[in-house]
Amino acid sequence: MVSQRLKYQWVASITAVAVVTTLLVYRGSFGYRSYMPSPSSSSSSAQHSVGPVPTVKKQKIHAPLVGYTGLLDQKPLKMHCRTCALVTSSGQLIGGKRGEEIDQSECVIRTNNAPVVGYQQDVGNRTTLRIVAHSSLYRVLFRRQEMVISSQNTVFIFWGPNSSMRRDGKGHVYNKLRLLKDQLPKLKVYTVTPINMLKFDELFKNETGIDRRGSNSWLSTGWFSMVIAMEVCDQINVFGMVPPDFCRSSSRRSMPYHYYEPSGTNDCSLFLAHERSRRGRHRFIIEKRVFAKWAQTHDIRFYQPEWDPKAVVRMNSSSSSIPAGP
Template sequence: VTSSSHLLGTHLGTAIDGAECTIRMNDAPTTGYSADVGNKTSFRVVAHSSLYRVLKRPQEFVNKTPETMFIFWGPPTKMQKSLLKIIQRVCASFPNMTAYVVSPGRMKQFDDLFRGETGKDREKSRSWLSTGWFTMVIAVELCDAIHVYGMVPPSYCGRHPPPRRLPYHYYEPKGPDECTTYIHNERSRRGNHHRFITEKRVFASWAGLYNITFSHPSWT
């Protein structure tokens, strides 16, 4: 389940909660949005940059769905001992909580996969992999069939006339515009950015191989 505003008004909550396994990302809440995004959370994949936002709201992210398994990821330089200690402390406070941290060796495998699929070296192209990349790879490894809700296809933001403006996250109505965010990240060469559109092209190539369906919007 992506964090996309395309999910608002879809009434997909019941269908999403009926899935055998439901994966969410970062600090995307379900409270107040469950009619559209459901409540069930089997896994929550969390970037180092979202860790504090998730752990400071345990009632929403830890207590609400005690069956949730957390997978925290970040470059080894970002996953310092202080962050790991915070994760350990929260786990000690909430015995029901199960958490894993992606190891440096596994992080390199995610980088190698990106280079193998795109021909681009992540570091040389000054980019970070997105939480969506980690989540899709984890889903492919775990699941026989995958239904992705709310992710736009790679060509979406280049359409004419352009798509209507939508907030990047369903839970941040005044947040940045979705396509502005995607295009800025894809084209920027200074600083570190996510190559969202490049990643989506890879996901499109995986659809037939790994039985992936994209809906709201549909990719077909």
């Protein structure tokens, strides 16, 4: 009987040790901080401990963006930002001195070949993401030192038609990007997939009633940038984008279309010329109306100039809807 009792005690001791060991391993695997009590659930004894009791905020997991793939490995883009500054190329940024404000965002998005050097006071210094049209690749390469060699922490997303981006050796933009990647292996280059390109067209048609291909009009890099920003960012602060009715205002501050081309085309002259053309142009004003609409359901704010998207939507709904196209 004594030996049997000792046997049971020995088994019980081994079991207890195993349980304690398991708990210690489990606790060590997931980190000590996950067991720290929050102030709302702390016991009275915990409230008398020295120093504040830290709270642990759960990290939200964000899915990869499958419509944007790495140039060589074709892995989907993984990117998320709480706050984004979407910096346009607009001449409206000149003299605004928004650079410091722009750089305070978690992520800074720029487009095409818009430079930073020499314009930091107005447009900021940082670039997290640069979205580039196929037609602007050579302009980017023209400023290779600033935009490529010195920007290898920047994520680049290139978009373009399949004829330029195809991977079978016949896509001249893809071929150039591949050569660039060979020269700078650390460069973070992504392209918009052909299927996703079709989705951009479909979205434009659904929002405006205009068949982009049927009307032979072109989506702007601003369109791609806003859609991508809505996928990447929780809050979007847009700098330099004028409201859609801007060119009808007698008190407008007319500026060059690009801040880095001070003697270039006037912004309203370009917007109106494209809008009135029946074929082969951008639809800048129509796109801005859509952006104002999207700002009703997404956290999108406009600065330099500052304008209220709700007022634009109210005005459009009281007068007429977005035109059905040329």
